[in-house]
Amino acid sequence: MFKFTVYSLIFITCLSLTAQSIHMSELKSHISDKPLNSFGNPSAVPMSFSSVYTPVTDKLIFGYLPYWENRTDYLRYTLLTDILYFSCELSANGTLGECHGWPESAPIDEAHKYGVRMHLVITGFDTEIVKSLIEDETQKTAFFKNCWNQVNNAGADGINIDFEGLKEITSAVLIDFFNDLGGYFHSRNSEMIVSAAIPAVDWSGYWNLSAMTGVDYFFAMLYDYHWKGGDPGPVAPLYSADPWPANGICVEKSVNTYISKNGESIKSKLIAGYPYYGVKWASTDGDFPGTQSAKGVSVLFDTVLSEYSTVSSDWDDGSETPYKIWTDESQWYQLWYDDGESLGLKFAFANENNLAGSGMWALNYDKSTEEIWKKIAENFVADRTGSLQRPIIIDSFPFTHSDDTYRYASDLFDSYQCSENTFDTSGINESGPEIIYKFEALCKGTLTASITTGSGSDDSREDIDIHILSDQTENPCLIRNDADILITLEKGVYFASLDSFVAENITKGGPFTVTFNFSECPESENNDDDDTISGDDDVYYDSDEVTTDEDNETGNYDADSDGDYSDNENPADDSDPDADAAVSKNSGGCNINEI
16 A cells, blocks of 8 residues: 655755754744643742652653643653743843743642652743853853742752754854853752753754763653654654665664763663654655645644544554554545554663653643553553552551552552442442552451542542452452441452542542551461461463462453453443542442443
């Protein structure tokens, strides 16, 4: 179906010097918009004194937060380390222009609660103003002071410089600018972070990263390889292979080029930035590499899912990215984008190459989908305990444990039907991630469990619910409640699922603390045999069944005839799960309906 055309990098080289980046074009298109939210006056309390939780990633995760998309209920704070508020605009003579709601519209205090640093982005997209600034000592001094006041007075944690379209300067001047900026900030507060956005391809040769010692991190904008003004193709190709040119520009080549020019040590400063958007082109036909018939338009990841879901997707092995090609009233269209699968490969690339971390343009462009957050967790959270395969073992009581459902160790359970059921709760949506625990009751006794943080309320981001499960009975869910459990258990092995509640399409997971206790067994019963549990893998889960070492028979998670993981069908009307959930949240129990 697809034809191979001669593909040249010459036009990309020329146009890249003048084309608007996605940062430029998005700012321009939203220039008259107001921030969605105001978070009030930040407290200016240093983060180290205000953080309650900490991120769970093993690498840095930098996310740009545009002021026009500054809501936070979709954010997984514990899968972020740094938020870059976009943006405050550079004006003439070292002054700052419109700052688009900073600092009140930046969730500084909220981010600090989760140990996430907040940075102010300074955008400079007027080449003459930028050139004048970096070459003039007086302007630089004024600029550094203005930036420091904006960041420090807000209690923020750093500054990110996004200067693009540079021309007619020398590399030495740019090096001096960033080193002087770093010196200004670091001399006043050594904890302040200075970072810079850098192009995917340094066509100009200005970016001598190893010499810019004043910069702590470089956010590589690894996107717009095929830009809106050019012909259709992958926006962020991980590799470049047939039908694309061998050794063509791509994420791999960009990163390797920066490393080869600056040395292996630069890896510790490189943040691999990836796109949460695609580009849709009208094209002359359905072949690729193809030819545009009109300039492309950006399509956010959430829009790809919502408005183009009926258009079938294909996979391009040459770039490791998905695409859609279709016709509408005889007009051909091509949509090239990134999804969870392709971004997962890119996150893995950043991790495997031992870069400082990864990030995205831009936060909230994926809205409520969990797909990409899961990929971040899979690639940057090393601790995978908390699944059915690797449950957290409760080896003694009382047992108190703090964890975070956004580790995505498990997302098996969607809703429950439990034996102790006060009324139908099948409409409760708990499709968010959960953490699984395993314990043994050495005798008949009373189990109590209580969530002390993360138990949920009207204004809470976290709403984790408790479920006690058994794989030894016909119905594996015994009881469910919002924050407290009290149940009499027979001697045996059980599981507890701490599951994220979902309301209005928002997953209310995250950090929590839970305490389990069990009534003390009589000495004679506590020592009557040697059947205490351990961390051995005596339960195995795959897409079809759970089996145990004891009898190697299928457990209670078998798919029924219609493919759902349930023990019985629930006739309840769940056409309005959010309405059901609002009523059901006070239930003392429910039945497992789906797993």
